Amino acid sequence: MEKYVIHGGKPLRGSVEISGAKNAAVAIIPAALMVHGVCRLENLPEISDTDTLLHILTYLGAKVNMINRTTVELDCTHVQMDILPERMWALTRKIRASYYLIGAMLGRFGKARTTMPGGCNFGLRPIDQHIKGLTALGAEMDVSGGFITASAGDGRLKGTTIYLDKVSVGATINIMIAAATAEGRTVIENVAREPHIVDLANFLNSMGADVRGAGTDVIKIRGVSQLHGGTYTLIPDQIEAGTYMAAVAAAGGAVRVSNVIPKHLECISSKLREMNVEVEEGDDYVLVRRDGPLHQVNLKTMPYPGFPTDMQPQMAAVLCCAPGDSIVTEGVWANGRFRYVGELKKMGAQIEVEDQSAFVHGVDHLTGAVVKACDLRAGAAVVIAGLAAGGVTEVEDITYIERGYQDLVGKFRALGADIQCVQIPEDRPANWNAG
Numbered sequence: 001m002e003k004y005v006i007h008g009g010k011p012l013r014g015s016v017e018i019s020g021a022k023n024a025a026v027a028i029i030p031a032a033l034m035v036h037g038v039c040r041l042e043n044l045p046e047i048s049d050t051d052t053l054l055h056i057l058t059y060l061g062a063k064v065n066m067i068n069r070t071t072v073e074l075d076c077t078h079v080q081m082d083i084l085p086e087r088m089w090a091l092t093r094k095i096r097a098s099y100y101l102i103g104a105m106l107g108r109f110g111k112a113r114t115t116m117p118g119g120c121n122f123g124l125r126p127i128d129q130h131i132k133g134l135t136a137l138g139a140e141m142d143v144s145g146g147f148i149t150a151s152a153g154d155g156r157l158k159g160t161t162i163y164l165d166k167v168s169v170g171a172t173i174n175i176m177i178a179a180a181t182a183e184g185r186t187v188i189e190n191v192a193r194e195p196h197i198v199d200l201a202n203f204l205n206s207m208g209a210d211v212r213g214a215g216t217d218v219i220k221i222r223g224v225s226q227l228h229g230g231t232y233t234l235i236p237d238q239i240e241a242g243t244y245m246a247a248v249a250a251a252g253g254a255v256r257v258s259n260v261i262p263k264h265l266e267c268i269s270s271k272l273r274e275m276n277v278e279v280e281e282g283d284d285y286v287l288v289r290r291d292g293p294l295h296q297v298n299l300k301t302m303p304y305p306g307f308p309t310d311m312q313p314q315m316a317a318v319l320c321c322a323p324g325d326s327i328v329t330e331g332v333w334a335n336g337r338f339r340y341v342g343e344l345k346k347m348g349a350q351i352e353v354e355d356q357s358a359f360v361h362g363v364d365h366l367t368g369a370v371v372k373a374c375d376l377r378a379g380a381a382v383v384i385a386g387l388a389a390g391g392v393t394e395v396e397d398i399t400y401i402e403r404g405y406q407d408l409v410g411k412f413r414a415l416g417a418d419i420q421c422v423q424i425p426e427d428r429p430a431n432w433n434a435g
């Protein structure tokens, strides 16, 4: 077991290169199961979630050839398994995106079976819209005993019109993947519009699918009989970029955040500007600088192009040191996305949560403490707080963070932060927490 040790209070300076988008990668790798031929993926993030998915594909019989740390060639031509054997269950239960294997296997084989997925714990994470969409495409779905089982009667799904009752990234992705090879035309209405939805559509199209409208709230898909091989480069990670931008806002300094699509960052950039942080956009980078005091703001998370829920904890961490009162409202997840608040309070933050809002009263400074990463973005929030705080912060349960951030320690160290990853001594239980 490892933890991060941060000696905070040092401004960040220099340049950081953003990796490929996690939430695009975890959709595209399962979708590659539908491809006959070699599918080369470039700009894959080197994180544990992608590693887990590549392992699952290997177990299924795919040829997985790492060309370098961020490029992989996948050949799923000879995969025949439509049921994930027991030895893979620990892997599929570990991550959220394993449920995209259902859409991909249904599309490829007309049947599928896997465990219920894992992922960050935000309380209830229903999958009714996935079930609704796949059922509408003609699959018989059964969710029981911790498993999802799906079967398309005569082997091929049939295109139809589906209206999502809730804007869901996961349901949009699962239905898009399954419909890519369904017979006829599928129209999905009220879909999610996140950049990774567009990236998945572009990936599918570059492998021979016919998907239109991704990025708007209606996606239209003409099913093709099968997908063919090709090369695809993933988009950069909007949330990883936003996390470094927030870190500069919290710790101060000036950083060039490179390999980004500034358009994807607009809502984050404009909120940071309201907070008295300078953000200058280039073609594929943003320059972020903070010298003066932060200003308080209110923010509410919403589906894209609204403010991303996956940046909510990081922004709350920044606002802990903004004089005045800020209100951070969660508009995507019903509960469970404020678990970092207890950790930030150990560092001297003044935050109270009521219903869907965190009321943040800015303090002069935060003080280092022993804290834990309650989930992926909650972990990013305590790292940001640790970088801004005086004294030493120890962050435990960092496996959550490593699910989604490539080389977080190396990237922050290159910006001048004093952060290291150290081994927790054996005699200390993994869930030990002094705070």
Ligand code: EPU
Pocket: 023, 026, 096, 097, 120, 124, 125, 126, 127, 128, 129, 130, 131, 166, 167, 168, 169, 170, 171, 192, 309, 310, 332, 333, 334, 376, 377, 404
């Ligand atoms: N929802 C339903 N029914 C469904 C599906 C979702 O009611 O069938 C509800 C959820 O309870 C939630 C809302 O719809 O209130 C949005 O959920 P969504 O399906 O969009 O979330 P997800 O697909 O499970 C993805 C990301 C999350 C991110 C959300 C929202 C992946 C692997 N995960 O989750 O990312 O918070 O979209 O943008 O893409 C993260 O990266 O840290 C992370 C948690």
